[in-house]
Amino acid sequence: MARSAKKNEDESYDARHLSVLSGLEAVRKRPGMYIGTTDTRGLMHCLWEVIDNSVDEALGGYGSTIDITLYADGSVTVADEGRGIPVDIEPRTGLSGVEVVMTKLHAGGKFGGGSYAAAGGLHGVGASVVNALSARLDVEVTRGSKVHRMSFRRGEPGRFDDSSGQLSADNPFTPFTEPTPLDVVGKAKRGATGTKVRYWADPQIFLPDAEFQYSELADRARQTAFLIPGLGIRVTDERGVVRDENGEIVQTRTEEFRYEGGISEFVDHLAADPIITDVWRLDGEGTFTETVPVLGEDGRMVSQDVTRDVAVDIALRWGTGFETKLKSFVNIIATPKGGTHVAGFEQSLLKTVRKAVDANARKLKVGKDKLEKDDVLAGLTAVVTVRLAEPQFEGQTKEVLGTAAVKRIVAQTVEKQLSAQLDSSHRQTKAQAGRLLEKVVSEMKARISARTHRENQRRKTALESSSLPAKLYDCRVSDHEDTELFIVEGDSAMGTAKAARDSEHQALFPIRGKILNVQKASVADMLANTECSALIQVVGAGAGRSFAVDQARYGKVIIMTDADVDGAHIRTLLLTLFFRYMRPLVEAGRVFAAVPPLHRVEVVTGRGKPNEVIYTYSEAELNALLAKLVKQKKTYKEPIQRYKGLGEMDADQLAETTMDPALRSLRRVTMADAEAAEHTFALLMGSEVAPRKEFIVAGAAALDAERIDA
Template sequence: MTASAEPLYGADDLTHLEGLEAVRKRPGMYIGSTDSRGINHLFTEIVDNSTDEGVAGYASRIVVTLHADGSVQVDDDGRGIPTDKHAKSGLSGVELVLTKLHAGGKFGGSGYKTSGGLHGVGASAVNALSHRFDVTVRYGGKVHEMSFAHGVPGVFDGPSAKAKFTPQPGLRIAGKMKRGERTGTSIRYWHDARYFEKTAKLDIEAVRAKLRNTAFLVPGVTYVLRTASEDTIGEETFHFPNGLREMVDFLAPAGDKAVSDTLLITGEGTYKENAADANGVMKSNVERRAEIEVALRWGTGYERTVECFTNTIRNVHGGTHRRGFERGAVKALQEAISKTRGLLKAKEDLPVLDDVLEGMTAVIHVRLPEPQFTSQTKDELSTAGITRVIQGVVEKRLKAWTEDRKTKSEAKVVLQKIVDAGRVRIAQKHQKDAARRKTALEGAAMPPKLVDCRTTGISRSELFLVEGDSALGSARMARVSEYQALLPLRGKVLNVQKASLGDTLKNAEIASIVQVLGAGSGRTFDLSTMRYGRVIIMADADVDGSHIRTLLITLFAKYMRPVIEDGRLYAAMPPLHKILTKGRNPETHFTFTQREMEAKVTELEQAGKQVVKPVPRFKGLGEMDAEELWETTMNPATRSVRRITLDDVEAAESALELLMGEKVEPRRNWLVASAARVDQAAIDI
């Protein structure tokens, strides 16, 4: 192609997205994603605005209502969004903050000392992605109302999102406030499903967790959750006057006996950073003041839970405040251990961060003006100066705790626990190092029942955990020996959610799995040394098979979690039925449920084909011949597998404890309460 024939690229090819149009074009940039997390984020943006009023001391009650029509309503008794006109834009304060990006009272002015909102994007982004958005403001003795459709102000002629909409600018006065009525803001929105994935929906448990967490963080505010259906309205209240102390007790693992009382650490400090002034001019060494609040305790167990918040916003991935907390805790406790006689033996190394965190439950909450985050969803705090501030506060308070006469004996118990954790860690490391020197690749003996593959890399290799010896024969003939390995398991493995660590390690089947994977277990698990790229659980498509899958998933979640976190654990989906047709051109179809089989038979018969009846049902993997097993379950090109994920770690851990834990009563109550939800037609008979 000659230069003259090349297509032209000019200014007319450029696109300028104005206002809220940019939000609708790329919603993920503003709310993080377009799946259920994005819909949950819409709710978070609105309730955080009300929470900011509570933090500032103006609101004492926030009510969230999940309506039967799918809309969400948030009411607060704060000051109310300003209704007077904004001099520069000519718009009311309400219309300005709900229709213009980067508009609000959280840019260093006098509106808020600290807040969760930073960019003035949250509420306007929710407005942009909503079929309908209603706001009512009680302010200045009057009740003001305004409605929007996808960010355009106007009037609806009915109460639903499908009501006729007429564009109309301006804020309307609906009446006067009643005597004794408090100021405040009420927002109700109907999100537009077109901007989200088909399966996306608001997670009520996530809403409940958000309100509960915020109630812990803001003790002076009461949160109410109302769930409305066509017939009833359920109501839950969250109010925790003891704040973070109660939150630590709530987050501590069930049955984990406390080694120490809950320690509350508070303080404040200053740091400097480069920041823009009210005119947008960048200034260096601007002094900021931060308030620190930390609550922590140690338990007898091994699990660690450290939750981080900035201005009541949960930071899932922690950030600079967590780093400061960890540095302060390690420094203070290492110093105390080295000074306390009898804790460390000669030439023993000081404990490290992992040892300090073992069995700890902690909540870190910092309040600071204009915090910086790594993304709009605020998952990680990046304000650099806060690290030094919180490190100093935590180090000073923990040092005093270890030296104070009243708490010295309690502190010594914790210090001994930390030292013991360090010794276990070092012993496990030595054991692991010894095992590495005798890996399978260097000639060490693997379990005799392992049918290994030839490849030594992990790019294609996969290990099938096969239910029973009967399926092993077909699987051995079906597999590709170059990259597919097989490990048969006899019966059901131990339920590790109930068993102790000692019993777990003694179990022969579990020991075989750990040995074959070659990456260790528990805190010493090293994903980089795992011998296979994927682990696939291959169990029968029946109740026993489901139980075995659950037990194995529990094992990986508790002792080899990085395999799940890295997306390398799968569950095979073997078929239940084999449908055959008679005639000149016979066909073979595999189905996975009774309902799917019946639908396929009906479809074939309506197409004029004769189906062999009764339709054969596989009682187990062992009934399939090698060709069938390869085609349906083991061939990467045709098989179906489920990837096991931990998208919501808290929910996963809660479900495992409920379904597989020691306590029978909560499980029985859950089964009784959930019985009505079972679809009888979906049960395989």
């Protein structure tokens, strides 16, 4: 009986087992619900919440400068010239406006009432969430010619003892036991207003390795400055700076972003490829009605039909590349995962361009094939912005817009404005529209061609024939995980490589000379080029947007070129091809560059023993080796063999230094920074000559003349 009673007691579950979290306790208990994660990404999200409050003031026309400072102690300050948080007493709570905003969830000026026509902060939890997750937060508000101040510790208002002269989250803290007005800590110029927030993230909440990322902050500041023409955002980083003997800062990192061109300038900044069209602006307005709860004068929520105004502003241009760069924003808040505004944009874009292509089908030789969305998006750089009051987002992180009516309004704007551009009789615009239609049709044909390649070119079996290039020396194993494709420069090296390879796992594909520079060429030219087409065929996974990395026929692709200037040029051309048309293979870390040696040093051992052979891979390594041998009083055969090409090695030497997995060294080609890589390829291989000339001149002094094979 006692055992049965214990069992019933364990299984009981009633109201006394429920926990009710009030105020900011819920935020500290479940921070992921409000900021996503507690690592660097969540830490940065907290900073965005504070910055967005200042940006909303600038968006409403209050203030033209925002200052953001990162300090060495891990704290951060955001200061603006907005109206300042209200400092008077909020009648329902009896607390100051600052304390209400900083400690009450879903409290603020963005729930209607005309304080903000369009804002990024919508849920009224941003500032209070940051406060709850901070070991210390200080807020200073300038209003009415006074500077008001209040401090918080993990969301609780009070005062810190800063008598030591050092602001710190570890200073003694005295919490308030009853509603307390703000401290007045200074005077301000007449008419001056603003809010300054400094906070220390709570180490009890965030992971030890979470830290503010300056590059990410600078990118966000630059992006916001583009979206609000005339707004200046200054970012200062004082972490790890140099200080003099008096402790004064003598070196900081500061950038200021201010742009007058708006999103047109933003598109120019994002786009890297040569232009097909100028930047086109598509803008319009629309309205819709929705039923929303509105806060009445009696403090109760009442459902009411409200008419919403939606402003659409889009900047876009097409270039010769096939990558798509699409940035979307709602009230200057980035929506990286899109939403209804992006869906309306893409849907109408495809519909409008399809209509224009159908009208010119005979001229463009379209046939019965149909454009798909990817054909139209190829080479597109666009910034899509919408502004409306109280948009509906999916979650506090605001990554997806959910307001359904926006899709229709954006689609109508794009259809009307883009049709006008494509049907324009203006000479320059008409020529650009013609080039655009030719490009999208070319992309469609390239997609169909690449898909055919991928479907038809699969590894041959005993029962099927192969149409792979005749010059491919394939391996015998069919499991791509253990196979390697060596792309070999020249026929002379190919002869040595055939004898040096492991034919079970290593395939060889020779190329003659320098392949097409695909950074400058069109998709059609690339597919028409024999070497490029054969390489895509050999890899067997398609090209461009249709590339399927899981269909690649080899586990590794290794570029094996001579260790001279021509070899480096050929390697760059090949990497350009992989970067532009087989990028997922690079992203997966499956593209490598072989590292053949530059020198062969034969050290004389004497006493009937075979001489020791040492390979070096640079001039510096060779000089260090020779100095070491002289110091050890060892002799070596002269002249030292300098390999100018892979064909100068015999099969054993090539296998030992470059092809044998147990002995060789490979250089993995990575995509750690795709945008930086794209910039480098555009610099080295693009059509702009002047920047490349500057790069060559700047690096000329570091070039060893002996490396030039002339």
